[in-house]
Amino acid sequence: MSAAIYVDPQAVHPVIDGEWHRLTGVLKPGQAFTTLCGLSDTATFLPLSERRTLGIPRQCDRCDVIYRRDHGIPLQQDRIGKKRA
Template sequence: MSAVIHIDPEAIHPVIDGLWHRTRSGGIPEPGEPLLMLCGTQGVAVFDVLAKRRERGVPHQCPRCEAIYRRQHGIAPSPVRRS
């Protein structure tokens, strides 16, 4: 008997080098599948439990993925952050 686990593809945000990205392809990737992010960064799909997400620090959103996503969806650009 199958035990179906439902995953929202819009909630999949791969983390590479401390930045979470948005993928160019929709759907749920298979483990080991190559992924291309909106910003052009590439990686391979690996799955882990959410509790381990912050082991290497809190991931931040890739600013390039964010800008591209906002432009594609007609959302105003993020305000410029000043230090």
């Protein structure tokens, strides 16, 4: 018997050079992947407690734009400074 660990792919954000990215599916350790913005790397898994050891990761702007466009969410720059009716 093996243990199943269920992972929400929308909650998995690989951090590359201090930026977190979005993925299109679930990763396995050692699996190569490509982010929404086109970066490729190999998956490794670390405890959540180590996430900020090298500073707080920031969101990849390119992944954010692609994700928002694909899901019909207004881009951040389109929401800033707009007055509500």
